[in-house]
Amino acid sequence: MDELDRNILGLLGADARMSVATLARRLKVARSTIQARLERLETSGIIAGYTLKLGESAKQGRLRASVLLSIEPRAQAGVLQRLKSISEVEKVFTTSGRFDLLMQIACANTQVLDQVLDQIGQMTGVKSSESLIHLSTRIDRAV
Template sequence: MDELDRNLIALLGADARISVATLSRRLKVARSTIQARLERLETNGVIAGYTLKLGEGAREGRLRASVLLTVEPRTQAAILTRLKAVSEVERVFTTSGRFDLLLQVACPNTQVLDQVLDQIGAMTGVRSSESLIHLSTKIDRAV
Protein backbone atom coordinates (compact mmCIF):
# COMPACT_ATOMS: atom_id res chain seq x y z
CA MET A 1 0.00 0.00 0.00
CA ASP A 2 1.26 3.42 -0.89
CA GLU A 3 0.15 6.92 0.11
CA LEU A 4 -2.58 7.03 -2.54
CA ASP A 5 -4.08 3.79 -1.20
CA ARG A 6 -3.98 5.12 2.37
CA ASN A 7 -5.64 8.39 1.32
CA LEU A 8 -8.27 6.47 -0.64
CA ILE A 9 -9.05 4.29 2.39
CA ALA A 10 -9.22 7.36 4.64
CA LEU A 11 -11.77 9.03 2.36
CA LEU A 12 -13.84 5.85 2.15
CA GLY A 13 -13.62 5.45 5.93
CA ALA A 14 -15.16 8.89 6.36
CA ASP A 15 -17.85 8.28 3.73
CA ALA A 16 -18.23 4.84 2.15
CA ARG A 17 -20.82 6.26 -0.27
CA ILE A 18 -18.43 8.70 -1.92
CA SER A 19 -18.40 8.35 -5.71
CA VAL A 20 -15.40 7.32 -7.79
CA ALA A 21 -15.61 10.67 -9.57
CA THR A 22 -15.41 12.58 -6.28
CA LEU A 23 -12.56 10.37 -5.09
CA SER A 24 -10.61 11.05 -8.28
CA ARG A 25 -11.15 14.83 -7.94
CA ARG A 26 -10.11 14.92 -4.28
CA LEU A 27 -7.07 12.73 -4.83
CA LYS A 28 -6.19 14.44 -8.15
CA VAL A 29 -5.89 11.23 -10.17
CA ALA A 30 -7.87 9.72 -13.04
CA ARG A 31 -11.11 7.86 -12.37
CA SER A 32 -9.61 4.77 -13.99
CA THR A 33 -6.74 4.91 -11.47
CA ILE A 34 -9.20 5.03 -8.56
CA GLN A 35 -11.25 2.18 -10.02
CA ALA A 36 -8.13 0.04 -10.52
CA ARG A 37 -6.93 0.80 -6.99
CA LEU A 38 -10.31 -0.13 -5.51
CA GLU A 39 -10.40 -3.40 -7.43
CA ARG A 40 -6.85 -4.26 -6.29
CA LEU A 41 -7.60 -3.37 -2.64
CA GLU A 42 -10.75 -5.51 -2.75
CA THR A 43 -8.97 -8.44 -4.43
CA ASN A 44 -6.11 -8.31 -1.90
CA GLY A 45 -8.55 -8.26 1.01
CA VAL A 46 -7.58 -4.79 2.20
CA ILE A 47 -11.16 -3.63 1.58
CA ALA A 48 -13.55 -6.33 2.77
CA GLY A 49 -16.73 -4.42 2.02
CA TYR A 50 -18.57 -1.13 2.20
CA THR A 51 -20.91 -0.41 5.06
CA LEU A 52 -22.48 2.30 7.13
CA LYS A 53 -21.49 3.52 10.57
CA LEU A 54 -24.37 4.14 12.95
CA GLY A 55 -24.51 7.44 14.77
CA GLU A 56 -25.49 8.11 18.35
CA GLY A 57 -29.16 8.41 17.36
CA ALA A 58 -29.22 4.77 16.27
CA ARG A 59 -27.33 3.68 19.39
CA GLU A 60 -29.77 5.30 21.81
CA GLY A 61 -31.45 2.75 23.98
CA ARG A 62 -28.56 0.28 23.59
CA LEU A 63 -26.46 -0.44 26.64
CA ARG A 64 -22.96 -1.45 25.56
CA ALA A 65 -20.37 -3.27 27.60
CA SER A 66 -16.95 -4.83 27.24
CA VAL A 67 -16.64 -8.23 28.88
CA LEU A 68 -13.20 -9.63 29.65
CA LEU A 69 -13.02 -13.43 29.94
CA THR A 70 -10.42 -15.80 31.31
CA VAL A 71 -11.01 -19.31 29.98
CA GLU A 72 -9.70 -22.78 30.75
CA PRO A 73 -6.95 -23.96 28.41
CA ARG A 74 -8.20 -25.72 25.27
CA THR A 75 -11.83 -24.57 25.77
CA GLN A 76 -11.64 -21.41 23.68
CA ALA A 77 -12.99 -22.97 20.47
CA ALA A 78 -16.04 -24.42 22.25
CA ILE A 79 -16.69 -21.13 24.05
CA LEU A 80 -16.48 -19.20 20.77
CA THR A 81 -19.05 -21.56 19.26
CA ARG A 82 -21.42 -20.91 22.19
CA LEU A 83 -20.82 -17.14 22.04
CA LYS A 84 -21.89 -17.09 18.38
CA ALA A 85 -25.34 -18.18 19.54
CA VAL A 86 -25.68 -15.19 21.92
CA SER A 87 -27.17 -12.44 19.74
CA GLU A 88 -26.13 -9.66 22.13
CA VAL A 89 -22.45 -10.49 21.56
CA GLU A 90 -21.41 -8.21 18.70
CA ARG A 91 -17.66 -8.87 18.54
CA VAL A 92 -15.10 -11.14 20.16
CA PHE A 93 -11.38 -10.45 20.21
CA THR A 94 -8.53 -12.63 21.45
CA THR A 95 -6.17 -10.72 23.70
CA SER A 96 -2.79 -10.90 25.35
CA GLY A 97 -2.28 -10.45 29.08
CA ARG A 98 -4.51 -11.49 31.97
CA PHE A 99 -7.61 -12.08 29.87
CA ASP A 100 -8.11 -14.45 26.95
CA LEU A 101 -11.13 -12.88 25.22
CA LEU A 102 -12.66 -9.42 24.98
CA LEU A 103 -16.34 -9.33 24.08
CA GLN A 104 -18.32 -6.35 22.86
CA VAL A 105 -21.91 -6.73 24.02
CA ALA A 106 -25.02 -4.60 23.31
CA CYS A 107 -28.29 -4.97 25.22
CA PRO A 108 -31.51 -2.95 25.43
CA ASN A 109 -31.31 -2.59 29.24
CA THR A 110 -29.50 -3.65 32.41
CA GLN A 111 -31.79 -6.62 33.00
CA VAL A 112 -30.90 -8.19 29.66
CA LEU A 113 -27.23 -7.37 30.20
CA ASP A 114 -27.36 -9.12 33.57
CA GLN A 115 -28.94 -12.22 31.96
CA VAL A 116 -26.32 -12.24 29.18
CA LEU A 117 -23.48 -11.92 31.69
CA ASP A 118 -24.93 -14.81 33.72
CA GLN A 119 -25.26 -16.90 30.55
CA ILE A 120 -21.66 -16.21 29.56
CA GLY A 121 -20.34 -16.79 33.08
CA ALA A 122 -22.10 -20.16 33.25
CA MET A 123 -20.44 -21.47 30.09
CA THR A 124 -18.24 -24.48 30.66
CA GLY A 125 -14.61 -23.38 30.53
CA VAL A 126 -15.14 -19.77 31.59
CA ARG A 127 -12.93 -19.22 34.65
CA SER A 128 -13.74 -15.58 35.33
CA SER A 129 -15.21 -12.47 33.78
CA GLU A 130 -15.06 -8.74 34.29
CA SER A 131 -17.58 -6.30 32.80
CA LEU A 132 -17.15 -2.67 31.86
CA ILE A 133 -20.28 -0.72 30.93
CA HIS A 134 -19.71 1.94 28.26
CA LEU A 135 -20.98 5.33 29.43
CA SER A 136 -20.20 7.64 26.49
CA THR A 137 -18.05 7.69 23.37
CA LYS A 138 -15.40 10.40 23.47
CA ILE A 139 -13.37 9.40 20.39
CA ASP A 140 -14.38 7.02 17.61
CA ARG A 141 -12.00 6.64 14.69
CA ALA A 142 -13.04 3.11 13.80
CA VAL A 143 -13.28 2.51 10.07
Template sequence: MDDTDRELLAQLEGNARLPVATLARRLGLARSTVQARIERLEEKGIIAGYALRLGDAARGDRIRATVLISIEPRSTPAVLARLKTLTQVEAAHTASGRWDMVLQLAAPSTALLDEVLDAIGEIDGVKGSESLIHLSTRIDRLG
Protein backbone atom coordinates in the same frame (compact mmCIF):
# COMPACT_ATOMS: atom_id res chain seq x y z
CA MET B 1 0.28 -0.35 -1.66
CA ASP B 2 1.61 3.15 -2.21
CA ASP B 3 0.86 6.57 -0.71
CA THR B 4 -1.95 7.16 -3.20
CA ASP B 5 -3.63 3.91 -2.16
CA ARG B 6 -3.28 4.92 1.50
CA GLU B 7 -4.87 8.32 0.80
CA LEU B 8 -7.65 6.63 -1.18
CA LEU B 9 -8.32 4.32 1.79
CA ALA B 10 -8.33 7.29 4.18
CA GLN B 11 -10.92 9.03 2.01
CA LEU B 12 -13.08 5.89 1.87
CA GLU B 13 -12.77 5.37 5.63
CA GLY B 14 -14.16 8.85 6.13
CA ASN B 15 -17.08 8.19 3.77
CA ALA B 16 -17.29 4.96 1.78
CA ARG B 17 -20.12 6.43 -0.30
CA LEU B 18 -17.99 9.12 -1.93
CA PRO B 19 -18.47 9.05 -5.69
CA VAL B 20 -15.45 7.91 -7.68
CA ALA B 21 -15.46 11.30 -9.45
CA THR B 22 -15.09 13.08 -6.10
CA LEU B 23 -12.30 10.73 -5.04
CA ALA B 24 -10.53 11.31 -8.35
CA ARG B 25 -10.76 15.08 -7.94
CA ARG B 26 -9.43 14.91 -4.36
CA LEU B 27 -6.56 12.63 -5.35
CA GLY B 28 -5.74 14.47 -8.58
CA LEU B 29 -6.24 11.31 -10.66
CA ALA B 30 -8.43 10.21 -13.54
CA ARG B 31 -11.74 8.63 -12.57
CA SER B 32 -10.80 5.39 -14.36
CA THR B 33 -7.51 5.24 -12.43
CA VAL B 34 -9.30 5.58 -9.09
CA GLN B 35 -11.86 2.93 -10.12
CA ALA B 36 -9.05 0.55 -11.10
CA ARG B 37 -7.25 1.16 -7.79
CA ILE B 38 -10.44 0.45 -5.82
CA GLU B 39 -11.01 -2.78 -7.75
CA ARG B 40 -7.38 -3.85 -7.17
CA LEU B 41 -7.64 -3.11 -3.43
CA GLU B 42 -10.85 -5.16 -3.28
CA GLU B 43 -9.29 -8.08 -5.18
CA LYS B 44 -6.26 -8.11 -2.84
CA GLY B 45 -8.56 -8.15 0.20
CA ILE B 46 -7.30 -4.79 1.43
CA ILE B 47 -10.85 -3.49 1.08
CA ALA B 48 -12.90 -6.30 2.59
CA GLY B 49 -16.29 -4.66 2.18
CA TYR B 50 -18.43 -1.66 2.88
CA ALA B 51 -20.65 -1.32 5.93
CA LEU B 52 -23.28 0.89 7.44
CA ARG B 53 -22.21 2.89 10.52
CA LEU B 54 -25.12 3.69 12.77
CA GLY B 55 -25.19 7.07 14.45
CA ASP B 56 -25.94 7.74 18.09
CA ALA B 57 -29.63 8.27 17.31
CA ALA B 58 -29.89 4.63 16.17
CA ARG B 59 -27.57 3.19 18.81
CA GLY B 60 -28.66 5.37 21.69
CA ASP B 61 -31.08 2.87 23.17
CA ARG B 62 -28.42 0.16 23.48
CA ILE B 63 -26.49 -0.41 26.67
CA ARG B 64 -22.95 -1.36 25.78
CA ALA B 65 -20.39 -3.25 27.80
CA THR B 66 -16.91 -4.69 27.55
CA VAL B 67 -16.49 -8.04 29.25
CA LEU B 68 -13.10 -9.54 30.07
CA ILE B 69 -13.10 -13.32 30.55
CA SER B 70 -10.56 -15.92 31.58
CA ILE B 71 -10.92 -19.36 30.04
CA GLU B 72 -9.83 -22.83 31.13
CA PRO B 73 -6.98 -24.22 29.00
CA ARG B 74 -8.16 -25.87 25.77
CA SER B 75 -11.74 -24.59 26.28
CA THR B 76 -11.56 -21.67 23.83
CA PRO B 77 -13.31 -23.43 20.89
CA ALA B 78 -16.25 -24.54 23.05
CA VAL B 79 -16.53 -21.13 24.72
CA LEU B 80 -16.48 -19.39 21.33
CA ALA B 81 -19.15 -21.73 19.99
CA ARG B 82 -21.42 -20.81 22.90
CA LEU B 83 -20.64 -17.08 22.62
CA LYS B 84 -21.66 -17.15 18.94
CA THR B 85 -25.19 -18.13 20.00
CA LEU B 86 -25.57 -15.00 22.16
CA THR B 87 -26.70 -12.26 19.76
CA GLN B 88 -25.77 -9.54 22.24
CA VAL B 89 -22.09 -10.45 21.79
CA GLU B 90 -21.04 -8.13 18.98
CA ALA B 91 -17.34 -9.03 18.94
CA ALA B 92 -14.89 -11.34 20.69
CA HIS B 93 -11.14 -10.76 20.66
CA THR B 94 -8.42 -12.98 22.13
CA ALA B 95 -6.06 -11.08 24.38
CA SER B 96 -2.76 -11.38 26.18
CA GLY B 97 -2.33 -10.79 29.87
CA ARG B 98 -4.61 -11.62 32.78
CA TRP B 99 -7.72 -12.04 30.61
CA ASP B 100 -7.98 -14.44 27.68
CA MET B 101 -10.77 -12.76 25.77
CA VAL B 102 -12.35 -9.32 25.41
CA LEU B 103 -16.04 -9.24 24.47
CA GLN B 104 -18.11 -6.32 23.20
CA LEU B 105 -21.77 -6.55 24.18
CA ALA B 106 -24.88 -4.48 23.45
CA ALA B 107 -28.38 -4.96 24.86
CA PRO B 108 -31.56 -2.88 24.87
CA SER B 109 -31.94 -3.02 28.66
CA THR B 110 -29.95 -3.57 31.82
CA ALA B 111 -32.12 -6.61 32.55
CA LEU B 112 -31.15 -8.30 29.27
CA LEU B 113 -27.52 -7.28 29.71
CA ASP B 114 -27.60 -8.87 33.17
CA GLU B 115 -29.04 -12.10 31.69
CA VAL B 116 -26.31 -12.21 29.05
CA LEU B 117 -23.59 -11.62 31.65
CA ASP B 118 -25.03 -14.49 33.71
CA ALA B 119 -25.12 -16.72 30.61
CA ILE B 120 -21.47 -15.92 29.87
CA GLY B 121 -20.49 -16.74 33.45
CA GLU B 122 -22.27 -20.10 33.22
CA ILE B 123 -20.45 -21.24 30.06
CA ASP B 124 -18.36 -24.34 30.73
CA GLY B 125 -14.73 -23.30 30.51
CA VAL B 126 -15.20 -19.69 31.65
CA LYS B 127 -13.18 -19.28 34.86
CA GLY B 128 -13.97 -15.67 35.61
CA SER B 129 -15.08 -12.36 34.17
CA GLU B 130 -15.09 -8.63 34.72
CA SER B 131 -17.70 -6.35 33.18
CA LEU B 132 -17.25 -2.72 32.24
CA ILE B 133 -20.46 -0.87 31.39
CA HIS B 134 -19.98 1.94 28.86
CA LEU B 135 -21.34 5.25 30.14
CA SER B 136 -20.57 7.62 27.27
CA THR B 137 -18.54 7.61 24.08
CA ARG B 138 -15.92 10.34 23.78
CA ILE B 139 -14.07 9.09 20.68
CA ASP B 140 -15.40 6.62 18.12
CA ARG B 141 -13.34 6.01 15.02
CA LEU B 142 -14.61 2.46 14.51
CA GLY B 143 -18.33 3.14 14.31
Protein backbone atom coordinates in the same frame (compact mmCIF):
# COMPACT_ATOMS: atom_id res chain seq x y z
CA MET C 1 0.00 0.07 -0.64
CA ASP C 2 1.22 3.51 -1.55
CA GLU C 3 0.17 7.04 -0.64
CA LEU C 4 -2.70 7.08 -3.17
CA ASP C 5 -4.14 3.87 -1.73
CA ARG C 6 -3.92 5.32 1.80
CA ASN C 7 -5.65 8.51 0.63
CA ILE C 8 -8.44 6.49 -1.02
CA LEU C 9 -8.94 4.49 2.19
CA GLY C 10 -8.94 7.69 4.25
CA LEU C 11 -11.64 9.31 2.14
CA LEU C 12 -13.76 6.15 2.05
CA GLY C 13 -13.30 5.75 5.81
CA ALA C 14 -14.92 9.15 6.27
CA ASP C 15 -17.64 8.50 3.67
CA ALA C 16 -18.00 4.98 2.26
CA ARG C 17 -20.66 6.24 -0.18
CA MET C 18 -18.24 8.59 -1.96
CA SER C 19 -18.42 8.01 -5.70
CA VAL C 20 -15.44 7.06 -7.85
CA ALA C 21 -15.79 10.38 -9.69
CA THR C 22 -15.65 12.35 -6.43
CA LEU C 23 -12.63 10.34 -5.23
CA ALA C 24 -10.84 11.04 -8.53
CA ARG C 25 -11.64 14.73 -8.37
CA ARG C 26 -10.48 15.09 -4.74
CA LEU C 27 -7.29 13.13 -5.31
CA LYS C 28 -6.61 14.74 -8.71
CA VAL C 29 -6.23 11.47 -10.61
CA ALA C 30 -8.15 9.81 -13.43
CA ARG C 31 -11.42 8.05 -12.64
CA SER C 32 -10.04 4.87 -14.24
CA THR C 33 -7.05 5.00 -11.86
CA ILE C 34 -9.37 5.12 -8.84
CA GLN C 35 -11.50 2.29 -10.25
CA ALA C 36 -8.42 0.10 -10.82
CA ARG C 37 -7.07 0.87 -7.34
CA LEU C 38 -10.41 0.03 -5.71
CA GLU C 39 -10.60 -3.26 -7.58
CA ARG C 40 -7.05 -4.15 -6.48
CA LEU C 41 -7.74 -3.14 -2.86
CA GLU C 42 -10.89 -5.29 -2.87
CA THR C 43 -9.22 -8.28 -4.56
CA SER C 44 -6.26 -8.21 -2.17
CA GLY C 45 -8.59 -8.09 0.84
CA ILE C 46 -7.52 -4.66 2.05
CA ILE C 47 -11.07 -3.49 1.44
CA ALA C 48 -13.32 -6.22 2.84
CA GLY C 49 -16.57 -4.39 2.22
CA TYR C 50 -18.45 -1.13 2.47
CA THR C 51 -20.67 -0.37 5.40
CA LEU C 52 -22.33 2.37 7.33
CA LYS C 53 -21.35 3.68 10.74
CA LEU C 54 -24.21 4.44 13.08
CA GLY C 55 -24.24 7.79 14.82
CA GLU C 56 -24.81 8.24 18.53
CA SER C 57 -28.53 8.95 18.06
CA ALA C 58 -28.98 5.54 16.41
CA LYS C 59 -27.10 3.87 19.25
CA GLN C 60 -29.30 5.38 21.93
CA GLY C 61 -31.29 2.79 23.77
CA ARG C 62 -28.47 0.25 23.43
CA LEU C 63 -26.46 -0.56 26.51
CA ARG C 64 -22.90 -1.48 25.63
CA ALA C 65 -20.39 -3.32 27.77
CA SER C 66 -16.91 -4.76 27.47
CA VAL C 67 -16.52 -8.13 29.14
CA LEU C 68 -13.17 -9.69 30.01
CA LEU C 69 -13.15 -13.49 30.26
CA SER C 70 -10.72 -15.95 31.79
CA ILE C 71 -11.22 -19.42 30.41
CA GLU C 72 -9.91 -22.88 31.17
CA PRO C 73 -6.92 -24.10 29.12
CA ARG C 74 -7.98 -25.69 25.83
CA ALA C 75 -11.59 -24.49 26.28
CA GLN C 76 -11.36 -21.51 23.92
CA ALA C 77 -12.78 -23.20 20.82
CA GLY C 78 -15.88 -24.44 22.68
CA VAL C 79 -16.44 -21.12 24.44
CA LEU C 80 -16.13 -19.21 21.15
CA GLN C 81 -18.61 -21.55 19.47
CA ARG C 82 -21.17 -20.92 22.23
CA LEU C 83 -20.54 -17.15 22.18
CA LYS C 84 -21.41 -17.10 18.46
CA SER C 85 -24.96 -18.16 19.33
CA ILE C 86 -25.54 -15.13 21.60
CA SER C 87 -26.83 -12.31 19.39
CA GLU C 88 -25.86 -9.60 21.89
CA VAL C 89 -22.18 -10.49 21.52
CA GLU C 90 -20.93 -8.13 18.81
CA LYS C 91 -17.17 -8.72 18.84
CA VAL C 92 -14.73 -11.08 20.55
CA PHE C 93 -10.98 -10.49 20.68
CA THR C 94 -8.22 -12.73 22.02
CA THR C 95 -5.91 -10.88 24.38
CA SER C 96 -2.61 -11.16 26.16
CA GLY C 97 -2.36 -10.75 29.91
CA ARG C 98 -4.51 -12.13 32.68
CA PHE C 99 -7.71 -12.33 30.56
CA ASP C 100 -8.11 -14.59 27.56
CA LEU C 101 -10.97 -12.90 25.69
CA LEU C 102 -12.37 -9.38 25.40
CA MET C 103 -15.97 -9.12 24.21
CA GLN C 104 -18.12 -6.19 23.15
CA ILE C 105 -21.76 -6.71 24.04
CA ALA C 106 -24.80 -4.58 23.14
CA CYS C 107 -28.14 -5.07 24.93
CA ALA C 108 -31.49 -3.32 25.07
CA ASN C 109 -31.33 -2.77 28.85
CA THR C 110 -29.65 -3.85 32.09
CA GLN C 111 -31.97 -6.83 32.53
CA VAL C 112 -30.92 -8.30 29.19
CA LEU C 113 -27.27 -7.54 29.97
CA ASP C 114 -27.62 -9.35 33.29
CA GLN C 115 -29.14 -12.39 31.55
CA VAL C 116 -26.39 -12.46 28.93
CA LEU C 117 -23.67 -12.19 31.58
CA ASP C 118 -25.29 -15.05 33.54
CA GLN C 119 -25.46 -17.15 30.38
CA ILE C 120 -21.77 -16.53 29.65
CA GLY C 121 -20.73 -17.14 33.25
CA GLN C 122 -22.45 -20.55 33.26
CA MET C 123 -20.63 -21.77 30.14
CA THR C 124 -18.38 -24.75 30.55
CA GLY C 125 -14.78 -23.53 30.40
CA VAL C 126 -15.41 -19.99 31.69
CA LYS C 127 -13.43 -19.40 34.89
CA SER C 128 -14.27 -15.75 35.57
CA SER C 129 -15.45 -12.53 33.97
CA GLU C 130 -15.24 -8.80 34.57
CA SER C 131 -17.72 -6.37 33.00
CA LEU C 132 -17.30 -2.72 32.14
CA ILE C 133 -20.41 -0.79 31.09
CA HIS C 134 -19.79 1.90 28.46
CA LEU C 135 -21.11 5.29 29.54
CA SER C 136 -20.22 7.67 26.70
CA THR C 137 -17.99 7.67 23.65
CA ARG C 138 -15.27 10.31 23.81
CA ILE C 139 -13.14 9.27 20.81
CA ASP C 140 -14.13 6.94 17.97
CA ARG C 141 -11.69 6.61 15.09
CA ALA C 142 -12.85 3.14 14.08
CA VAL C 143 -13.47 2.76 10.38
